Amino acid sequence: MQIFHGTVIHALEPNAITVLQSAVLGVERGRVVFLENDHTETLTPSSTLTLRGSSSSPAHQYHLRDAELIVVPRHGFIAPGLVDTHTHAPQFTFAGTGYDLQLLEWLQTYTFPFEAKFSELQHAKLVYTKVVQRTLSHGSTSAVYFGTIHADSTLALANAAAVAGQRAFIGKVNMDRNAPEYYIESTASSLAETTRFVAAMRRSLSAEACAAIASGSPAPIPVVTPRFVPTCSAALLKGLGELAAEYALPIQTHISENTDEVAWVAELHPECSSYADTYDAYGLLGERTILAHGVYLTDEELSLIVKRGATVSHCPMSNSMIRSGAMPLRKLLREGVRVALGTDVSGGASPSLLCTVREVIKVSNLVSVTSAHQSKALTLSAETDEATELPAAAEAAAPPAKKLKMQSPKPTQPTESAQPAEPRSAHSPLSPVSTAEAFWLATVGGARALGVEALTGNFGVGSEFDAIVIDPLAAGSPFDLYGHETPLDVFQKWLQLRNDRNIASVYVSGRKVI
16 A cells, blocks of 8 residues: 655646645555545654544554555645646657648648658657657646557557556547548558557557556557548548447547638538537547547537537647637536647647646636627627617617726636636626636546546545646756745646646556656
8 A cells, every 4th residue: 555645636626626735645556545634643654544534435544564655745745647638649759840830731741741750660669658758757647649540650659658657548540531642541441450450459569568557557548530520531430430339439539620620621521510510420429539629619519519428628739839729618618518638749839738727727818808808899889789779769868878897807716616607698708717627627627538437537535546746846846935835826836837847756546657
């Protein structure tokens, strides 16, 4: 058993951060068996730990000589591992470059040429080992990866993740149309190679990967991965939908990232009412579907996505970097859409999901400001239209208009628990998301999208212990503490100012991997 002693911070609900000081957290066989706060006593390997007990874990005594005692760094804390629900492993090779074009031109100029290089297996092995280590070092204990169209190279990514101990969901990309000759498949080959890839993921990983899994590393999970509708024919989409159903596989793809892309899909599939309806028509929209981006989803599409239980992976950094647009996150949450977060390397410049969290807050603030201006303009326009229709007598009898007053909204605190108020009208502005909500999306939201039993995104008893240990005083830390900070203050500084040096260690299923 492992017993951690120190501050524990996690999100149990979307609008609240839970801080447990002087907590003890027990892990056995990779899962949380107890979590209790206010243990201010000094614990040593010779101590006896006495638990008060709760509804989820009974009172008990543990002799620490029989356990591994891990003390959290001073002023530090344990947080849940981050869940990156959308990133492209091969695109790490050109991350940070190529932000001079929008999506469709960017794919042709940068993405396809670089991904084509992964026909070389040795190249794939070299790159993917670095990719998995990089994402783990930034605290992504779980990651959902796009590979390339090359099955064997994408298997190398699965081997790398298993050996490193990351909880990985990996897809061989499918594309049989509207792609360059040097990087395209036939429909039959795409389906056959995907079937082979799924079987190999389950039975034919490397000896080193199998040994790691036998020692407790999570087995990588295959994901059906049509790149997006424009590069997948109707026959391929249909075949992938059938494959996902036959093997009960999760699905990942892109949707409504760019206005030109949305228009293109409408031209390619006039028989479907929308982009989302196209996926639905071929059995690719369900509870285990992750749809990246969703910037321009219509109200009808949002209703369909809610009905099917799919998740939208919000990728605000990528949406900004390649000028796709700003997804109205609050609107999706208000409509009941399941949302998680993605780094979307290389559209996104950073492999850190915490950089994505910062962008979530930033973009949400900007969308809120813009929607407020739009709401005011629409309201004034409606009032003007109504005024011009008033009869002269009624107009004379109308009371003088009230002056608009500017009011500063109360700041949203990370510990608040109230849900956002429902909009008063269709023109009501979209409120920004709070820090607590953004962190919840990066942890619990991602775990829900993956639908893995016992992976909760927090430290509830029975959950997998996927965790990061944070040291705000680490050598080279990019921020300082001045003595007045509460644990919640330190947490917020870490969210906004940190780098990978602040991550003292990373655990997946109770195994220390960093």
